[in-house]
Amino acid sequence: MTPAQSQLVETVQQRFGPKVATTEAEAIAPWLTDWRGRYHGEAPALLSPGSTNEVAAIVALAAAAGVPLVPQGGNTGMVGGATPPTDGSALLLSLRRMNRIRALSPVSNLAVAEAGVILADLRTAAEVAGRRFPLDLGARGSATIGGLVSTNAGGTQVLRFGTMRSLVAGVEAVLPDGSIHNGVAALKKDNRGYDLNQLLIGAEGTLGIVTAATLRLVPGAAARAVGWVGLESPAAALQLLRMLEAGTSAVESFEILPEKTLALVLRHVPGTRRPLATAHPWHVLIEAVATDPTAEAPAALLERLLGPALERELAGDAVIAASEAQAEDFWRIRHSISEAERAGGPALQHDISVPVDDMPRFMIEGGAEAEARFPGTEAVAYGHLGDGNVHFHVRAPAGVDPQVWYAEDGPGISRHVHDMVVAAGGSISAEHGIGQMKRAELERLSAPSRMTVLRAIKTALDPHNILNPGKLVALAPDAARP
Amino acid sequence: MTPAQSQLVETVQQRFGPKVATTEAEAIAPWLTDWRGRYHGEAPALLSPGSTNEVAAIVALAAAAGVPLVPQGGNTGMVGGATPPTDGSALLLSLRRMNRIRALSPVSNLAVAEAGVILADLRTAAEVAGRRFPLDLGARGSATIGGLVSTNAGGTQVLRFGTMRSLVAGVEAVLPDGSIHNGVAALKKDNRGYDLNQLLIGAEGTLGIVTAATLRLVPGAAARAVGWVGLESPAAALQLLRMLEAGTSAVESFEILPEKTLALVLRHVPGTRRPLATAHPWHVLIEAVATDPTAEAPAALLERLLGPALERELAGDAVIAASEAQAEDFWRIRHSISEAERAGGPALQHDISVPVDDMPRFMIEGGAEAEARFPGTEAVAYGHLGDGNVHFHVRAPAGVDPQVWYAEDGPGISRHVHDMVVAAGGSISAEHGIGQMKRAELERLSAPSRMTVLRAIKTALDPHNILNPGKLVALAPDAARP
Numbered sequence: 001m002t003p004a005q006s007q008l009v010e011t012v013q014q015r016f017g018p019k020v021a022t023t024e025a026e027a028i029a030p031w032l033t034d035w036r037g038r039y040h041g042e043a044p045a046l047l048s049p050g051s052t053n054e055v056a057a058i059v060a061l062a063a064a065a066g067v068p069l070v071p072q073g074g075n076t077g078m079v080g081g082a083t084p085p086t087d088g089s090a091l092l093l094s095l096r097r098m099n100r101i102r103a104l105s106p107v108s109n110l111a112v113a114e115a116g117v118i119l120a121d122l123r124t125a126a127e128v129a130g131r132r133f134p135l136d137l138g139a140r141g142s143a144t145i146g147g148l149v150s151t152n153a154g155g156t157q158v159l160r161f162g163t164m165r166s167l168v169a170g171v172e173a174v175l176p177d178g179s180i181h182n183g184v185a186a187l188k189k190d191n192r193g194y195d196l197n198q199l200l201i202g203a204e205g206t207l208g209i210v211t212a213a214t215l216r217l218v219p220g221a222a223a224r225a226v227g228w229v230g231l232e233s234p235a236a237a238l239q240l241l242r243m244l245e246a247g248t249s250a251v252e253s254f255e256i257l258p259e260k261t262l263a264l265v266l267r268h269v270p271g272t273r274r275p276l277a278t279a280h281p282w283h284v285l286i287e288a289v290a291t292d293p294t295a296e297a298p299a300a301l302l303e304r305l306l307g308p309a310l311e312r313e314l315a316g317d318a319v320i321a322a323s324e325a326q327a328e329d330f331w332r333i334r335h336s337i338s339e340a341e342r343a344g345g346p347a348l349q350h351d352i353s354v355p356v357d358d359m360p361r362f363m364i365e366g367g368a369e370a371e372a373r374f375p376g377t378e379a380v381a382y383g384h385l386g387d388g389n390v391h392f393h394v395r396a397p398a399g400v401d402p403q404v405w406y407a408e409d410g411p412g413i414s415r416h417v418h419d420m421v422v423a424a425g426g427s428i429s430a431e432h433g434i435g436q437m438k439r440a441e442l443e444r445l446s447a448p449s450r451m452t453v454l455r456a457i458k459t460a461l462d463p464h465n466i467l468n469p470g471k472l473v474a475l476a477p478d479a480a481r482p
Numbered sequence: 483m484t485p486a487q488s489q490l491v492e493t494v495q496q497r498f499g500p501k502v503a504t505t506e507a508e509a510i511a512p513w514l515t516d517w518r519g520r521y522h523g524e525a526p527a528l529l530s531p532g533s534t535n536e537v538a539a540i541v542a543l544a545a546a547a548g549v550p551l552v553p554q555g556g557n558t559g560m561v562g563g564a565t566p567p568t569d570g571s572a573l574l575l576s577l578r579r580m581n582r583i584r585a586l587s588p589v590s591n592l593a594v595a596e597a598g599v600i601l602a603d604l605r606t607a608a609e610v611a612g613r614r615f616p617l618d619l620g621a622r623g624s625a626t627i628g629g630l631v632s633t634n635a636g637g638t639q640v641l642r643f644g645t646m647r648s649l650v651a652g653v654e655a656v657l658p659d660g661s662i663h664n665g666v667a668a669l670k671k672d673n674r675g676y677d678l679n680q681l682l683i684g685a686e687g688t689l690g691i692v693t694a695a696t697l698r699l700v701p702g703a704a705a706r707a708v709g710w711v712g713l714e715s716p717a718a719a720l721q722l723l724r725m726l727e728a729g730t731s732a733v734e735s736f737e738i739l740p741e742k743t744l745a746l747v748l749r750h751v752p753g754t755r756r757p758l759a760t761a762h763p764w765h766v767l768i769e770a771v772a773t774d775p776t777a778e779a780p781a782a783l784l785e786r787l788l789g790p791a792l793e794r795e796l797a798g799d800a801v802i803a804a805s806e807a808q809a810e811d812f813w814r815i816r817h818s819i820s821e822a823e824r825a826g827g828p829a830l831q832h833d834i835s836v837p838v839d840d841m842p843r844f845m846i847e848g849g850a851e852a853e854a855r856f857p858g859t860e861a862v863a864y865g866h867l868g869d870g871n872v873h874f875h876v877r878a879p880a881g882v883d884p885q886v887w888y889a890e891d892g893p894g895i896s897r898h899v900h901d902m903v904v905a906a907g908g909s910i911s912a913e914h915g916i917g918q919m920k921r922a923e924l925e926r927l928s929a930p931s932r933m934t935v936l937r938a939i940k941t942a943l944d945p946h947n948i949l950n951p952g953k954l955v956a957l958a959p960d961a962a963r964p
Contacts, residue, residue, distance in 0.1 A: 192924060192928070194685055
C-alpha cells in the first residue's frame with residue numbers, strides 16, 4: 001500500500017467508521033476476480049460507503065491524493081470492467097451497502113433505487129406493487145442497479161421495453177471531483193444542456209460513480225403465454241417476428257437457437273426435454289404478455305397469430321405451453337445454454353449486434369465463413385434475434401488443448417469475428433460493454449477521430465484518471481496518471 | 483468580412499459551386515432573425531452544403547481558419563439558438579438543402595432522414611407507408627429533423643412516445659474537427675463506450691452538426707377519438723390521467739388549460755366555440771389512438787373510461803368529438819392558444835417542467851405566488867400536464883407600456899418563476915433548450931460543478947469553439963476564441 005493509499009484508508013475509517021474501509025485480505029479477495037474467472041487484479045483496500053455523501057467524500061479524498069478507485073456492484077460483468085488493475089494501484093469501491101429502494105410509486109410508475117440494490121430485489125418490489133421492472137438477465141440475483149446502469153445492460157426483455165438506457169429516468173452520481181450530480185428528479189422533459197444522465201449510462205464507471213437511479217416501471221403482467229416454434233432458418237424466424245409485431249405489441253421475448261444448441265442443452269442439462277416432437281434446424285422461444293386483464297389472452301393471441309405462419313409454412317411446427325410449469329420448462333432450455341456450452345467444451349464467445357434486418361444473413365454467412373476460415377471449429381449463434389443481438393460462439397476443434405487454443409488461436413478468431421461484424425455495420429459489444437476485455441479491439445476497429453473524442457471526454461471529466469482507470473478507453477500512457 | 487472568412491467562402495465556392503456559399507445580403511437576411519423576432523445577428527455569408535461530405539469539408543476548413551459556424555435548420559427555435567452572433571464573426575451554415583429521406587422501412591419501422599427534411603414531410607412519408615412519426619408541434623411545416631434532434635424537441639405527442647431523444651435510433655454528424663460521426667446504423671444494442679449519439683441529441687449544434695438521423699416509426703393510426711373534459715382543478719386532471727393510464731396505453735395527448743385561456747381563445751380566434759355547454763374552471767383535451775384495427779374503438783374506450791370519472795365527480799362534464807371535424811375543432815382551440823395569447827397583450831413565457839406528480843400543486847401555488855409578488859400580473863399555465871411540462875405565462879398588468887415592462891420588470895419576473903421551478907426540483911427549459919435566451923439563467927441556477935462539466939465537454943470536443951459559439955454554455959472569455 002502506498003502512503004497515499006494508507007492515508008486515504010485511515011481518513012475514511014476515522015470519518016465514517018471502520019467498516020467503511022477494510023484492508024483484510026479475506027474480505028477483499030472475493031472481489032479481485034471477475035465471476036467468470038478471466039480477470040484478476042489486486043487492491044490493498046475495499047471501501048464500502050453507505051451513502052451518497054460518503055461516496056462523494058471518498059472520491060474527493062481520492063482525487064486530492066491521486067488514488068484511483070474501481071467501482072464495483074455485484075461483480076457480474078462479462079468484460080472485466082469491475083476488476084482492479086494488477087499492480088494494486090487502485091482501491092476497490094463497493095456500492096453494495098447502498099441497497100435501499102428509496103421510493104417506488106405505482107402511480108407515477110417510477111422507482112428510485114440505490115446503486116447496490118440487487119436486480120431481483122427491485123423486480124420483486126415492483127411486483128408487490130402490481131408493476132414490473134422489465135429488465136431481466138441471468139445474473140439477476142447478484143447484479144446491482146449501479147452496474148446495470150453503468151453498463152447499459154440488456155437481457156431477454158429488451159424487445160418490448162429497450163435496454164437499461166430506456167428504463168432510466170434519472171441518475172444520481174458522484175463525479176470525479178467529488179461533486180454530486182443530482183439527476184434523479186425524473187423530469188420527463190429537461191433540455192438544460194448536455195445530458196449528463198445519458199453520458200453516465202454505459203460509461204462503465206469511468207466518468208462518475210452511479211449512486212442511485214430513477215427507473216421506469218411498466219404495468220404488471222395480467223397473463224403470459226410462452227410458445228416454442230420450430231422453423232427452417234433465421235430468415236424465417238425474422239419474418240415470423242415481423243408478422244407477430246404487425247399484429248400485436250405484446251411480444252416481450254423472441255429468442256432464437258439452432259438445433260445443435262438445443263441438442264447440447266438436452267445432452268448436458270438434466271430434466272430438459274424437446275418441446276416439439278418434430279425435428280427442425282432452428283427454434284424460437286416466444287413470450288407474449290398481456291398487461292390489460294380485458295385484453296385478448298396471450299395464449300389465444302399467439303395461437304391466432306401463429307396459425308397463418310404455420311399455414312404459410314413460415315413455421316414448421318409450434319406449441320404453446322399448456323401450463324406455467326411447461327412455460328418454465330421452455331425458458332429453462334434458454335437459460336441453460338451457457339451451462340450446456342461450458343459442458344460442451346472450449347469456445348470463444350462474442351456479444352455482437354448488427355442491424356436487425358441483416359442478422360439472419362449474418363448468422364448463416366458469418367458462421368459458415370468462420371468455420372471455413374478456422375478448420376475444425378464450429379460456429380454457433382443464438383439469442384435476441386429481435387434486438388439484432390446474438391451470442392456468436394466459436395467452439396474449439398475436437399481434441400485441442402483448451403489453454404493452448406485460447407492463447408494461440410483465440411485472438412485471431414475473435415478478431416475475424418469482429419471484422420465481420422464491423423463490415424456489417426455492427427457492434428463488437430452489443431450489451432456487455434468494453435471493460436478491459438475489448439479495449440484493444442475497440443481501439444483497432446474504431447475511426448481514430450472517434451477514439452480521440454472518447455479520450456477527450458474522459459480527460460475532460462476525469463483529468464486525473466481517478467475513476468476506473470484503464471477501462472473502456474486507455475489514455476495515452478503519459479496522461480494516465482496525475 | 484474578415485480575410486479568413488473571405489478565403490473560406492472562396493474555397494467553398496471553388497470546390498462545391500457558387501450556390502453552396504453566398505454573400506448576397508438579400509439571401510442571408512431572412513435567416514439573421516429568429517422567427518419570433520427576439521434575436522437578431524449578423525453573418526457575412528450563408529453556406530448551404532448539399533451533402534454530409536460537403537458539411538465535413540466546410541467544418542474542416544472553418545476549423546483550420548478559426549471561423550465559427552452557426553448551424554441552422556428551419557429557424558423555428560424558441561431561444562435564439564440558431565441566430566448568429568451580432569458581431570458578424572460567424573458564418574451561417576444552413577442544412578436546408580440536405581432534405582432527402584434516405585430510407586423508410588415499414589418493416590423495420592425506421593426512417594433515415596437528412597437534417598434538412600421538414601417534419602411535416604417526414605410525417606407524410608411515414609403515413610404513406612402506413613406508419614407514423616409520432617412527434618408533432620406547431621412549427622411542423624418549417625422545423626427540420628436536424629434542429630429537432632439538436633434541441634431534443636417535444637410537442638403534443640410526448641405522453642405516449644417520448645421526446646425526440648426516444649425517437650432517435652441513430653445520428654450522423656460532423657464533429658468540430660471535420661470528421662464524420664457515423665451513428666445511423668440503428669443498432670438496437672450497442673455498448674461501445676460513451677454514447678456520442680446521446681451526447682449530440684439536445685447539444686444545440688455546439689458539439690457537432692447533425693447531418694442525418696435514423697428515426698423510429700410507430701404503427702399507423704387505425705382510429706382516433708378526441709375528448710374534451712371540464713373539471714375542477716389540475717389535481718383532478720392528473721387523477722383522471724392516472725385513471726386513464728391504468729386502463730389503456732392508447733392516450734397520446736392530454737393537454738390542460740384553464741378557463742381564462744379558453745375564454746381568451748374564444749374571444750380572439752374566429753370560428754372557435756366552447757366544447758361543453760357547462761362552465762368549468764379547468765379543461766382537458768384528450769386524444770386516444772388505436773393502432774390495432776381489432777382493438778376497442780378509441781371513442782368507445784374513452785367513453786368506458788370516462789364514465790367512472792364522471793360518476794366519481796373527478797370530471798364535471800365530458801364530450802367525445804362526434805366527427806373528425808369536431809375533433810379538429812377541439813384541437814384548433816389548443817393550437818390557437820399562442821395566437822390568442824399574443825392578441826391578449828404582453829406576456830412573459832416560460833417553458834418549464836417539474837416532476838409530474840407535483841405539477842398540479844405548482845400550477846396553482848406557483849401562479850398565485852407570482853401574481854402576489856408582482857401585483858397586477860396574471861399567471862396562466864397550460865399545456866402538457868402528463869409530461870410535467872407547462873407553458874407558464876405571466877401577463878403584464880393592464881395599461882403598462884409593453885417595452886418598458888419587458889425591459890424593467892421582465893427579467894425579475896422570469897428569475898422568480900425560474901427560482902420557483904428550481905425549488906420544485908424542476909427544469910427551466912423543458913423542451914425549448916437554452917440557446918442564448920437562457921444561458922445566463924442556466925449559469926445562475928446550476929451547481930458550479932455542473933457548469934464546469936458542461937464547459938469541459940464543450941472544450942474537449944470543440945477546443946477552438948468553432949460550432950455555434952456562445953450558445954448553451956459560454957466558455958470563459960479568454961478561452962472563447964482560438
